[in-house]
Amino acid sequence: MAADLSTTFTGVRFQNPFLLSSAPPTESESNIMRAFEAGWGGVVTKTIGLHPVVNVLGPKTKFIRADADSPRLSMKKRPGAALHSSWNWELISDKTLDWWVPRLGRIKKAFPDHVVVASIMAGSGNDTELRHWQELATACEQQGCDALELNLSCPHMDRPDMGSNVGKDKELVSIVTKVVKEVAKIPVWAKLTPSTTDIVVEARGAFLGGADAIASSNTFTSLPLIDSETLEFEVQVDGFVSTGGLGGPAILPLSLAKMSQLTQAFADKSFSGIGGISTFDHALNYFLLGCGTVQICTAAMLDHAIGPNVIRDLTEGLTRILETHADKGWTGVRDFVGLRRDRVVLQSKIRRADEKDYRGGYDREGYAEPTPA
Numbered sequence: 203m204a205a206d207l208s209t210t211f212t213g214v215r216f217q218n219p220f221l222l223s224s225a226p227p228t229e230s231e232s233n234i235m236r237a238f239e240a241g242w243g244g245v246v247t248k249t250i251g252l253h254p255v256v257n258v259l260g261p262k263t264k265f266i267r268a269d270a271d272s273p274r275l276s277m278k279k280r281p282g283a284a285l286h287s288s289w290n291w292e293l294i295s296d297k298t299l300d301w302w303v304p305r306l307g308r309i310k311k312a313f314p315d316h317v318v319v320a321s322i323m324a325g326s327g328n329d330t331e332l333r334h335w336q337e338l339a340t341a342c343e344q345q346g347c348d349a350l351e352l353n354l355s356c357p358h359m360d361r362p363d364m365g366s367n368v369g370k371d372k373e374l375v376s377i378v379t380k381v382v383k384e385v386a387k388i389p390v391w392a393k394l395t396p397s398t399t400d401i402v403v404e405a406r407g408a409f410l411g412g413a414d415a416i417a418s419s420n421t422f423t424s425l426p427l428i429d430s431e432t433l434e435f436e437v438q439v440d441g442f443v444s445t446g447g448l449g450g451p452a453i454l455p456l457s458l459a460k461m462s463q464l465t466q467a468f469a470d471k472s473f474s475g476i477g478g479i480s481t482f483d484h485a486l487n488y489f490l491l492g493c494g495t496v497q498i499c500t501a502a503m504l505d506h507a508i509g510p511n512v513i514r515d516l517t518e519g520l521t522r523i524l525e526t527h528a529d530k531g532w533t534g535v536r537d538f539v540g541l542r543r544d545r546v547v548l549q550s551k552i553r554r555a556d557e558k559d560y561r562g563g564y565d566r567e568g569y570a571e572p573t574p575a
């Protein structure tokens with residue numbers, strides 16, 4: 203019997219727990235339709251807002267690559283280099299809500315059994331802005347979207363009441379979530395920024411506002427590197443750059459640490475894991491820490507724009523692990539979600555080296571080779 207990859211997350215049924223995250227892979231109707239045909243269980247749309255959006259001149263996303271035989275890191279394309287990360291300063295969708303509305307309806311009509319989560323974003327500085335959240339939520343829900351994801355985490359916003367600036371303020375997180383929950387009948391996920399000291403604080407704000415799940419991570423605040431020959435940033439316009447967001451392999455361990463904090467603090471809540479996933483083995487980390495679904499961006503961008511090979515690896519990996527552990531009674535992802543959540547403990551709880559073998563660092567100078575007697 204074929205393994206059953208389906209799952210239910212925040213009350214929504216998924217054919218599999220793998221989603222394309224809100225980003226270029228989900229910026230158009232044709233991309234989303236192709237993604238569903240390729241096998242993705244769900245998509246989170248590119249973030250939809252009500253304010254006019256004009257992106258920077260030139261490339262909005264570049265990829266940092268690492269050499270195998272030297273410490274060099276660079277965005278320059280060269281043979282034999284491996285992907286280190288994506289760096290982007292792309293804003294939310296530059297298409298209007300009116301552009302999105304009929305498309306969302308058509309996508310849901312064509313793929314009623316696939317999950318469409320609408321990512322939305324507005325300001326939070328006054329009542330008009332808060333009503334914008336409600337307007338966006340209602341419009342997307344009326345088109346049949348299955349859930350909403352609140353973008354409280356875009357790292358490129360200068361406005362203090364938008365994007366990750368909201369995500370850094372537990373009160374604003376709570377207020378925005380509550381305002382959307384007042385009108386939404388579908389589940390509301392809050393996508394938080396990893397660029398805070400203690401993400402548990404903002405997550406508590408989201409749950410107090412009524413969030414049905416937390417999604418994390420958005421990209422990490424970062425700068426592109428400076429080219430040592432030209433002395434210019436590898437991404438710049440007229441010599442200038444602003445901070446942007448780092449995604450891809452480099453953020454996998456960073457994002458896992460954030461997720462571990464969240465799933466330990468709120469063991470009974472729902473989480474969607476994002477950050478650095480290219481394969482099922484990567485995704486497995488998020489499931490074992492307590493996530494019910496996972497989302498992917500960078501790896502899909504680099505695989506025919508919507509990740510047909512990535513989703514194949516993810517579904518094959520999930521099938522394989524369910525078959526391997528069938529003797530334990532595993533029938534779905536729910537059987538291993540959170541299985542390693544409690545293995546992350548305080549450093550002081552980790553067993554110490556045996557005293558007799560331990561050199562304590564006092565009879566040697568740090569990590570240096572011992573001086574010959």
Ligand SMILES: Cc1cc2nc3c(=O)[nH]c(=O)nc-3n(C[C@H](O)[C@H](O)[C@H](O)COP(=O)(O)O)c2cc1C
Pocket residue numbers: 223224225226248249262263288289290292293294295321353356393419420421448449450451453476477478479497498499500501
């Ligand atoms: C070019 C680009 C655009 C993105 N746009 C959005 C966006 O509009 N809304 C959002 O919530 N996240 C956005 N993200 C963040 C991704 O959804 C995701 O959280 C992040 O890239 C980490 O996942 P990854 O390591 O798989 O790339 C964007 C990321 C990239 C690279």
